[in-house]
Amino acid sequence: MKIAVLSGKGGTGKTLVSVNLAAAADKALYIDCDVEEPNGYLFFKPEGVETEKISIRLPAVYEDRCNGCRKCVEFCKFNALAYVGNRLIVFDEVCHSCGGCMLVCPEKAIYERDKLIGEVQRGRSEKVTVITGILNTGEASGIPIIKRLLEAGDREESELTFIDCPPGSACIVMESIKEADYCILVAEPTLFGAHNLNMVHELVELFDKPYGVVLNKCMEGENPSETLCLEKGMKILGRIPFDKELGILNSNALISVRESAKYRQMFMELLQNLKEEVQHETVVNP
CATH class of the missing domain: 3.30.70.20 (Alpha-Beta Plaits)
Structure with a gap:
């Protein structure tokens, strides 16, 4: 089962959700497709890392x-x-x-030459296989690396795969989600957050992907993203509170479920909600 985690912009908590869900599972595969700014490996600190250089073929002239x-x-x-x-x-x-x-x-008069654009790294962090794509600075497109990441993921034996997508809704996001079985949309409780949630909601609807929403940084009072979910009938999988301790763990690149029983319980419940929703979608839309 491939779960793509996406958001309309950076900083909403997309990596927080995908990293902690992968760590909460008994065994999982984590693929970081945010190749321009990958940071999942900072949390997992994988061991035994193997690196594959990624090149593309470009025309040259005699x-x-x-x-x-x-x-x-x-x-x-x-x-x-x-x-x-x-x-x-x-x-x-x-x-x-x-x-x-x-x-x-x-x-x-035209031949092809190789151009190195980045690399793919694979390692292990406890029960999680971590595959990371890194695009070289200045390169125009990360799509070849994302394709290679997903191909590498297909060779892994894992019941649960979490794809940490790039932010936004551009081509690299489309490439990241097109083989996903289910999408998690992560949103902040602001007007800007609601606007970006609506943007990725339109994207998953376009790709006809089943999806649910995780509301991050929730506080008391009005939540425009939650209001949008209610208006458009988006399933809310869970709510993550605006929490100082969680923020400190995250800013220190620590995996919350490995540091705190409280957060492990929270993400285990979110993982269970996710599994139940995916099973429901499989029954309704086999």
Whole structure:
């Protein structure tokens, strides 16, 4: 069972929820798809870490063979190629590595080169397998690394997989959730939090994914995110209080369920609610 944990922006508690749910399970797999700013490994501190370098294939040009026919330029729908000043220029940042330009070139003037964009790390933390993607600074897209992360996760034997998604609703988030069985939307109790909850709610609805909401940093008084859940019929899986002790543990990169019986009980109850909801969705929508 693959559970994707997402939120409309950073700082809502997405990693707090996914890390503690994984740690509360008897055995779990944690995949950190927030490749631009991964921090789940700071909590788990995995041991026996193995690293795999991730590269993409990009076009390069044999300039002495290019006759300026521009067939490659016309083919590329992403505008990653331009012929300027009697020279073919490749814009790596917008290239999608499809290889089509190489195929259509009549002079065989285009070849492919490898470009290192980041890495995938795998380790263990007690009963949790931790797989982390790290995108090199300045790279345009983390999608190739996310694909590799999810492929690596598929090879693991685990009943529960928690996918810590990037914040927002961009392409890298879509790539992270498309194979998920269930989505957890994490939201703060503010107007901004409600706005971002609505954004990721539209995304999971678009992908036709079953989902539930975890309300984080809950306090007494009005909670716009909870109001939105009630208005739109979103299932609330649990509420995490605005708690100083929990905040201190989290800011010190400590896993709350491993440090406190109180928080272990709280996240165990959330995990049980999650399992029951997923089972219910499986029965209703087999």
